[in-house]
Amino acid sequence: MKKANELEQSVRNSIEASIATKQSLLKSPELLSTVARVSELLARALLEGNKVFFFGNGGSAADAQHIAAEFVGRFALERPALPALALSVNTSCVTAIGNDYGFDQVFSRQLEALARPGDIAVGISTSGKSPNVAMALAVAKTMKLRTVALTGRTGGTLRGNVEYCICIPSDETPRIQECHILIGHIISELVEREIFHEKSRVSGS
Numbered sequence: 001m002k003k004a005n006e007l008e009q010s011v012r013n014s015i016e017a018s019i020a021t022k023q024s025l026l027k028s029p030e031l032l033s034t035v036a037r038v039s040e041l042l043a044r045a046l047l048e049g050n051k052v053f054f055f056g057n058g059g060s061a062a063d064a065q066h067i068a069a070e071f072v073g074r075f076a077l078e079r080p081a082l083p084a085l086a087l088s089v090n091t092s093c094v095t096a097i098g099n100d101y102g103f104d105q106v107f108s109r110q111l112e113a114l115a116r117p118g119d120i121a122v123g124i125s126t127s128g129k130s131p132n133v134a135m136a137l138a139v140a141k142t143m144k145l146r147t148v149a150l151t152g153r154t155g156g157t158l159r160g161n162v163e164y165c166i167c168i169p170s171d172e173t174p175r176i177q178e179c180h181i182l183i184g185h186i187i188s189e190l191v192e193r194e195i196f197h198e199k200s201r202v203s204g205s
Helices: 004-026 029-047 059-072 091-100 108-114 131-142 156-161 173-203
Strands: 052-056 084-086 120-124 146-151 164-167
Touching: 004 029, 004 173, 029 052, 029 120, 029 146, 029 164, 029 173, 052 059, 052 108, 052 131, 059 084, 059 120, 059 173, 091 108, 108 131, 120 131, 131 146, 131 156, 146 156, 146 173, 156 164
Parallel strands: 052 084, 052 120, 120 146, 146 164
Antiparallel strands: none
16 A cells, blocks of 8 residues: 555645646637636526537536536525536436437437427537537537537547637546646636626616
């Protein structure tokens, strides 16, 4: 078993690696601009009465659920709920669709049932290659949804098939996921601020 100081160094190394990846976000004007544009897109869509769908597998499913909860509950402001859904949380739907149609369709079939033109589909995949995320985003495009992906460095197959791809500059899954939730928090904050600032401005309050 490792000695205490070796374990502490491992802890330090992981934290430093996470910080280094986040610092690399700051050095990418393109990425920062994309996050800002996605936030604006979501705010505008929600103001127009549309919904946001988040989906991914494993840790990305947890991120999808986490970010959706920030919209439906609250992030920092006391305000009305915002319509957002994580497509991995209905286990009956996921298992029935996976069993009857195949796991590749567990998200796309839910979009077919629930989504409408003008809604936004946000697929999360550290590799950018998850088949069920790719299929859902392809279906979203045919249904005239706006499409966003959160991925790792290359963007995988998703990069060229969505309107906006937020590519975290790392090839390590843990570092990518840590940045995905950071981006999710930033988007939640900006959307919340934009929508409720806009509503108060329009109402004159």
